[in-house]
Amino acid sequence: MKIIATKEQLEAGTQTVNRAVSSKNTIPALSGIYLKTSPDNLVLKATDLEIGIECVIAAQANKEGEVVIPARYFTEIVKKSPDEQVEILVEDNYLVKISSGRSLFQIHGFAPHDFPNLPQPAERKIDWVNKDLLKTAIRQTIFATASSENRPVLTGVLYERKEQELVTVATDGHRLAYKNVEVANNPNNRNTVIIPTKTLQELNRLLANTEEETVGVIIENNQIFFDLGNVKIYSRLVEGQYPNYEGVIPKSSTIKVKLMNKIFADALERCSLLAKDGTNLVRINLEGNKLKIYSESPEIGQVYEEIDVESEGGTIEIGFNSRYLLEGLRAIEEEEVGLEMNSSLSPATLRPINSDNYLYVVMPVRLV
Structure with a gap:
């Protein structure tokens, strides 16, 4: 040959x-x-x-x-x-x-x-999803998956195909990323599965190089298939029951803060330079339209920064893992973001101001 x-x-x-x-x-x-x-x-x-x-x-x-x-x-x-x-x-x-x-x-x-035969899915079950929407859904959630195998279901991204929407969710138990995009109505392809992180990493890499406008998705027999024209990806799904993510998302918030994404992220990055190793703890104190960020390390020193915001609902002092906050901010493309809180011990939510199709929930760190 x-x-x-x-x-x-x-x-x-x-x-x-x-x-x-x-x-x-x-x-x-x-x-x-x-x-x-x-x-x-x-x-x-x-x-x-x-x-x-x-x-x-x-x-x-x-x-x-x-x-x-x-x-x-x-x-x-x-x-x-x-x-x-x-x-x-x-x-x-x-x-x-x-x-x-x-x-x-x-x-x-x-x-x-x-060499083992790769499975051949039934073409009649194919579901076509816009490439750019799928890329965005992956990018905005995949970073929140768990790296530990203690709970295998958390090492993948929940892929929930409804009639006219696609929901992707990822959580590691400390934060949760949720994305909802509108897709073409396809009542025959409603599925809820967990896709391994590695599979989505490879898919995202290949999507960046394909000229195809849509991606074919087929789910059957605990397998998922992605058709990118001249490239196809086959993957096993993660088995198990995904936790009830809707129960984690706060239904309402008493304290709402409107701030500029880049200004907040830059301030967090600077303050995280002196954050304690391991927890990456930063303290956030909200008083009126001033948001103050603190961080300290007994061996090195401390840092303080203040930024202007718009807020309603009162004052609060709350602690966060700075890395978790920064990763959520980087996932949001919009310039203005909302930070919503209820108390120093309850989950906080980051979301774009002018969009309701993405949110990021992060658990606070208890302050002592």
Whole structure:
């Protein structure tokens, strides 16, 4: 079997699927990239059995065939190829010869039957979602997922597809990010699932490079599939019951503060320089239209900053983990944000002033 492709196409394909290659697995073929030829295209696949990525590129082949090539070497060989054209020749016993210009590599491949088949979803269940809306929904929630495996359901993002809206939610128990976007009515695709963080990280990376305006989403048999045209992502879902996020979101607030996102974020960053390690504690004191931010470290010193705000509902002194507040502010694109509170021990809410489709709930730190 002989394959001819441009370096540009082959490099794009290998880089796309390489992120799904297994680094720790007892099946040798999972450390490779699977190739399958057709007269005008080359299909590349990789999987670690949790996530799989498939990419189709333009290529010429003298016959149909398949092989698995060790990803670690294949991607680097293609990347460093000296010529704009790369030729791949697969001989008996899956000996792979890769040539470009005056360079020739010979590496041992794996038998294709050792590579697991990626699941094939039912196309009739496909749900088309706007690419930009999906990117925003991922960006504004994924950072709030838990990194610890103590509660596996919190390591993913809740994906709740309703008739005319898509809700994404993430929480690690200390803060919660909620995004609601309007989507086309699709009564046959109402689903509530938990998508692994790694899957959404890879999806977000690939969305940045696709020219497709919409993304096809299929959910079935504890799997989720994303169709980006010439790239497809397959992933297992996180099993378990997601906590009742609606019960965490405050229904009302007695104290409301209107402030400028960047001014508040910059002040928090400065004050967090002296925040105690671990808690990143900053104190916020609201008096009228003045919001004061304090931070101190017994070994280093203290810092104080004051910013102008608009407020109603009274005064309050409350503590926060500065990193949690900053990540919430960075997720909000609007210039003006609202900070809503009830007491120094109850959750606070950040939200854009002129939009009701995003909110960020953060638990305070008890002050002593």
